[in-house]
Amino acid sequence: DAMVIQNPRYQVTQFGKPVTLSCSQTLNHNVMYWYQQKSSQAPKLLFHYYDKDFNNEADTPDNFQSRRPNTSFCFLDIRSPGLGDAAMYLCATSRENSPLHFGNGTRLTVT
């Protein structure tokens, strides 16, 4: 089945230690998104790619970076995780005006 896959499902990192979360898709969608979601709050958009064009939200901290080496893969890099960065990170894809398709998320714990 075509889908959005996030790895790992659970990630533990230490305060200040860089961490990378990954997302892959078999839907061949040209738009990929990263959302941050804390304890049952609304998902908050961090950034998205339209093809190779990167769109950063104004309030996304510089600590968060992203890479999209090809259509299928997108990475979220957190350069120096703080305790406040503990959250569920959701990757989603879409094609122009189609709905978002989400992966199952990566729950990040910062110790």
Next chain:
Amino acid sequence: GQQLNQSPQSMFIQEGEDVSMNCTSSSIFNTWLWYKQDPGEGPVLLIALYKAGELTSNGRLTAQFGITRKDSFLNISASIPSDVGIYFCAGRDPTSGTYKYIFGTGTRLKVLA
């Protein structure tokens, strides 16, 4: 920035009852989406709406795109225990120039058997 207000925030209902929740925006959207999220999982799409006034059903679920394009509602008929979860609306801003979706604050549904 834009906000989507969802109400109610939470609701407890008896199995078999109908449920209604809505989402309002301070500005016009051209797409409304409704998602359900189970604990520890990603949101799953329930219904997508693309035109003002559009009414769409998916099994026991019905959603409508408000005429003003600033609101949408979701109804669940004859609720069952597996309907428990958090329901989110999401809207796309036609003026953003990008394919950006903003999420509502969520409605937490609990069904009592």
